[in-house]
Amino acid sequence: MTDLISMTIAEARNGLANKSFTSLELTDAHLAAIEAARALNAFVLETPDKARAMARAIDAKIAKGEGGPLAGIPLGIKDLFATKDVRTTACSKILGNFVPPYESTVTSQLWRDGAVMLGKLNNDEFAMGSSNETSCFGPVVNPWRREGSNTSLVPGGSSGGSASAVAALLCMGATATDTGGSIRQPAAFTATVGVKPTYGRCSRWGIVAFASSLDQAGPIARTTRDAAILMRSMAGHDPKDTTSVDRAVPDYEAAIGKSVKGMKIGIPKEYRLDGMPAEVEKLWSEGAAWLKAAGAELVEISLPHTKYALPAYYIVAPAEASSNLARYDGVRYGLRVPGRSIGEMYENTRAEGFGDEVRRRVMIGTYVLSAGYYDAYYLRAQKVRTLIKKDFEDCFAKGVNAILTPATPSAAFGIGEKGGADPVEMYLNDIFTVTVNMAGLPGIAVPAGKDAQGLPLGLQLIGRPFDEETLFSLGEVVEQAAGRFTPARWW
Template structure:
């Protein structure tokens, strides 16, 4: 029999409903895999053995009664950004030490309502600020992939590095993640998994720890396009507790997979051909273009002229919103508290010891751009640029473009504690160069594994869609997946 942890969500769903396997044995297989691998990979910060087994037992009862939900008995990992009632929720930050929420995020509540099983909470960059999962208070996650002939530990990408690593290493059937500037799509590309950042407002943000409220959006990381579609249907909903969630029908995303893309217009933006782009990324992009053409799509060269301003504008808007959101962490009501003589001293000492270096850097940047005398020069100007970026996409779609094809990342995964990245934060920020425009415009984007580089490491392609047209992304993403095949790391852990 196939290792139960290697079943896709779709395969496990069919076997559970066909009574070929039980939710309890599927959950136990994942828990055993986690216990064996997590000391090496550090993908989970908390494993909920007892809760998982209880949820699996309940799923088996429902399956026996023929009352299975859409995800009945499917074991999932949950990014530490999502509030889970009574379970560790700290955004992988020291400042939220011992915080156990008394409520459930809307996204996870939706998953449990559909019968999913929680395996535990996944590691991530602190407060979702990072592109390598090295800013976590719990230490870096190791990518399950290694270059051929090398023992060098690689980053899994960030901030959803624990989610991507766990899915890639078969430590959960799928995982929740969030994307503020590429934090679903970049780690998916680095680990050979599929990640979709839905349209802003497609998934509720209620109960999800905020980084930059106008950019954050939840989405799934999964092993293939079909699994991502299954997960997103359960995660998405309108929510009266989140006024930015949109009351738009949630379609059956899975039904769109396998549909023809003949006659579709696929846009290829010239601005994404950046200086010093590695030849392997350029070649992969061309391969994706050829796959689309072979499937009957029309390739159209397009221009998104304000792309070059996206990254600097993003690193004004996101830190500004972060500095506002993170002001609530003061040591008064929950989490870490350091004594400081008076209340101001307590604030200062709590934040100084509770926030990590990257979070402090971004809070200071954000506070600066919002300060008197600089607000108009920086923040207001960045928001104007954001409007222009959004209009670039609107113009392309108005001209008949169905979806836009780009690289997902400028390179494959790099080493943990890479000296160049550590010495120059801007180099780290450049990992988001192909992804931040999607968040700035509030659009959906999907990263799909498309090949391996010369060292045997996965590379991904990105598809960008119209607002609330995730169905087209799943359909076109499946074409890439079928042409490229699926990829899994060689086990070393």
């Protein structure tokens, strides 16, 4: 059964088409792997009965030659995506045992194309976090460990369950969301491939909202090809989401293996941070050399407003969060803690239902939107955002096809190691990723090497709006040069 779970989506798709095995066999192998890996805490809800029923239905379709592009492929779904008749909590106590009567657009498209749901994956509460330690279900454990150490490491966040499950071979791919790096950072920490599409490329309908102008759904997979296969099913126009863009969805998989000769790759000087580990710097140079060897041209570029991105992000995102999370009041659904008045009931419910990090961000967001502070903070942050976007536009106008940067400032760290006394320490993990969300651009994180302790490190490629295909072509070059890594099994 091990070989059934160690295949890529592309390999499994061929095996299913050739009738080498059935979707039910593939699903059963993954369900057994999930059961054996509960120490990772990647899944917050397993749905074995639903998975087997979906697999049987797909097997019947495959037999008739009617299977879709993802026919029979078992996937994990981040607990931020509403799944009809299956509990969806955003990993927050405030949603309690909420069971949506509807399906998110992204997941409905995956089921339309024949995918199988194994269960719901752990994430930071309301996607607020960079380490998957804020979930009400407890932290996710990274399947990777430092050489010679048993210390439990974080898988990154907020899509830590998605990254951990894909890296540990518990599912063939997973849905994830990215507001400030929540797909790319966990992908880098677990040696998986994570894609944050252009804002508006994938529908946000039916995904629990954190910061509506920044959130974007995308895939986490084992290879760039697998990510491209998933992305094609996840993307597309949705009239139910007013920010969804009405553009044809290209065949992303066709971009894999395409020549990158003559492409201009920008290397931004502002991403060379003081105190950046030498191994991250070295990996960045290696990645640039691999792209150059494949025929790309390297050019130094400047993104002068980069230094303002993190502070501006941590004003815009909490402001939108405070507005989005106002709906969780104990009245309509989820947790309700009674009080002597409706005001007290609101207070009690929100105090008990939200965790520390969510409360912190809601308070920051409410403050920056309040009378007297709106202009000083929120409005100014939005102006900075415009300048960040313009920095990228200027580079692309000069013929730059994509930008190469590190994905994270370090490899995975231990659970409980960061952010305890100073939350800002945790926020600094997003330093290379938030600019992409602020500008609404696509980004991909690809495994590119390991640090001195044997932990994976990733490189990030940032593309022009709606040019994910170039990122897949370039990401494949890095992947081929670096090779693929899998964690040694200990769980």
